[in-house]
Amino acid sequence: MTQALELAHKGAGWVNPNPLVGTVVVRDGEILAAGYHDRYRGPHAERMAFDYADEHGVDMHGATVIDTLEPCCHVGSQPACTDLILSHGITRVVVGSIDPNPIVAGKGLRILEENGVEVVYDVMRAECDAINRHFFHYITTGMGVRTKC
Numbered sequence: 001m002t003q004a005l006e007l008a009h010k011g012a013g014w015v016n017p018n019p020l021v022g023t024v025v026v027r028d029g030e031i032l033a034a035g036y037h038d039r040y041r042g043p044h045a046e047r048m049a050f051d052y053a054d055e056h057g058v059d060m061h062g063a064t065v066i067d068t069l070e071p072c073c074h075v076g077s078q079p080a081c082t083d084l085i086l087s088h089g090i091t092r093v094v095v096g097s098i099d100p101n102p103i104v105a106g107k108g109l110r111i112l113e114e115n116g117v118e119v120v121y122d123v124m125r126a127e128c129d130a131i132n133r134h135f136f137h138y139i140t141t142g143m144g145v146r147t148k149c
Contacts, residue, residue: 001066001096001124007036007045008068008131014039019069019099019135021045025053025090027063046071046081050088061089068128070099070121073108082111092118096128101139 007022021037023045033056035048043051046065053060065071071081071093085093093112098121099105109119129136 001068001094001128003031003034004066004068004096005124005127005131007034011037011039015042016040017135017138019132021067021069023049023068024066025049025060025063026066027060032058032060032063041077044072044078044081046084047078050084053088062091063089064092064094065090066094066123068096069132070095070097070104070106071108071112072099072104073111074103082108085112085117086115090117092120094123095119095121096124097132098122100136 004022004024007024008020009022011020015037018037018040021044023035024031025033033049033053035045035052037043037045038048046067050060052058065085071085072078073080073082093109095109099108109121113119
């Protein structure tokens with residue numbers, strides 16, 4: 001999760017009002033792929049990691065996805081990350097924060113579990129929540145955060 005958090009930070013200043021998200025895909029202690037959400041309306045972190053793996057012929061079956069934020073389960077400006085995870089044969093997903101967005105809010109994890117994926121959540125939650133405190137505030141109140149210069 002530490003590596004996923006480091007990746008997530010790379011999107012700072014580029015993804016607003018979206019959350020900072022980092023993804024690392026591992027199997028047997030080896031990193032297979034990694035990605036982060038790098039710009040507003042850009043590919044999600046999971047998509048970045050999976051595209052890299054696909055382009056390099058990396059087999060993801062039986063791997064674990066480590067995500068700083070719950071994978072999305074809806075189609076918006078990007079396809080659902082849960083569909084991507086399921087289509088690649090991922091068997092375990094480890095998540096730091098649950099997405100408070102009402103269109104996700106635990107539904108992503110439930111979809112994965114219902115399809116036989118082992119789900120572990122709240123891993124390094126305080127750290128994962130901290131990087132997205134502005135997003136969490138915005139999504140739960142509809143208001144941005146004022147900061148002093």
